[in-house]
Amino acid sequence: MKWSLKIGRWWGVDVQLHVTFLLLLGVIGLQEESLRAAISGMLLYVCLFACVLLHEFGHVLTARHYGITTRDITLLPIGGVARLERLPDNPRHELAIAVAGPLVNVALGGALAAFLWLAGRSPIPSAALDAFSFAQRLFVVNVSLVVFNLLPAFPMDGGRVLRALLAMVLDPVRATRIAAGVGRFMAVVFAGVALYYQMYVLLFIAVFVWLGAGGEARATEVRAVIGGAVVGQAMQTRTASLASHDSLESATQRMLAGSVPELLVLHEDRVVGMLVRDDLLEALKRHGPGTPVAQVMRTDLIFLDAAEPLEPALLRLSAAGVPAAPVYWQGRLVGVFRPDAAADILALRRAQAAADNRPPVIPRTQPSGESR
Secondary structure, three states, X not given: OOOEEEEEEEOOEEEEEEHHHXXXXXXXXXXOOOHHHHHHHHHXXXXXXXXXXXXXXXXXXXXXXXXXXXXXXXXXXXXXEEEEOOOOOOHHHHHHHHHHHHHHHHHHHHHHHHHHHHOOOOOOOOOOOOOOHHHHHHHHHHHHHHHHHOOOOOOOHHHHHHHHHHHOOOOHHHHHHHHHHHHHHHHHHHHHHHHHHOOHHHHHHHHHHHHHHHHHHHHHHHHHHHOOOEHHHOOEOOOOEEEOOOEHHHHHHHHHHHOOOEEEEEEOOEEEEEEEHHHHHHHHHHHOOOXXXXXXXXXXXXXXXXXXXXXXXXXXXXXXXXXXXXXXXXXXXXXXXXXXXXXXXXXXXXXXXXXXXXXXXXXXXXXXXXXX
16 A cells, blocks of 8 residues: 555564554644643554554454455554455355454453453543553543444444345345445445534544445455456457567557557567556656667566466456556467456456357457567
8 A cells, every 4th residue: 555654564464554644643742732641642542553453463363264365454544454365255254354353352442441440440531641541541442443343334344244144145246235335324424423513533434434335345246247257258359569679659659549558568479568558658758758668668567368267367466566467378469457447348248248148258369459
């Protein structure tokens, strides 16, 4: 994630901190009236995110138990995000992964409450800053994390719990649509309360929940579309290419003529690189139109086979941050695979195949725009 700093690696997972966390930490310190209150406020904020990090590792380690790895964890001012490589196919597994995070906060809150009771203090914080107030406030933090995360709205854990429960009796797409609808309804409620009481932080959360619900619904529908498909059914068969010694001016003309977002770069009929539109625009500004393509092309390519399962291919490209990949079939270049267009292409091909009363097959036509 952009604007994030890696702060460590635990249990095989990279942990990143978004820079806005540091800005908010500074704001908390500056708004306090005394140095003691500022230090206490900042320390409480840091401990809050330590609790959030442990919460996310509850998800991570439970997912690992079911054979699902995690790419990384990013700590944001609104909480943590653990990026799992994939979602579990079994709704019971998703339910276990979803509740594991809040259970960590239940355990932390229980431990703090037990400590305070043994010390003869109530877990409910008082206004005075005494020796026990920090533990009391941290107890409230963990209770708040449990309540907030179990709200039945994506992308919070409660939305995933609701989806998992519905998926036990409904198909995953319908279950997700219902859960996403509940999440959007809650986002509208949050927004109404935020505007009425002028609680602008809650308005920010409402927007986050609304977008998260829509994104989750879209992602589930995409997974349903790509299930069982192969790369060749979701690739673009129309490609454009040029030689590695060609200039950026030639690349510009070829890209405009082909109306494609990337060009394959060839050397002796082999794909040796790729030039995408954003890289071309930047290179023209920095190096000029006469610069050879070989100096600015991307060489960190991923090559796909047309018969390769589609979902693992999407994960490979996403993990590598690659916008497109050349596709081969029986040793011959047959197309380009773009993750952002895969679901739409596959849906169109399946619709066309259904209209023709035939199963969708891997396109094997010679792509246009091959090397010269």
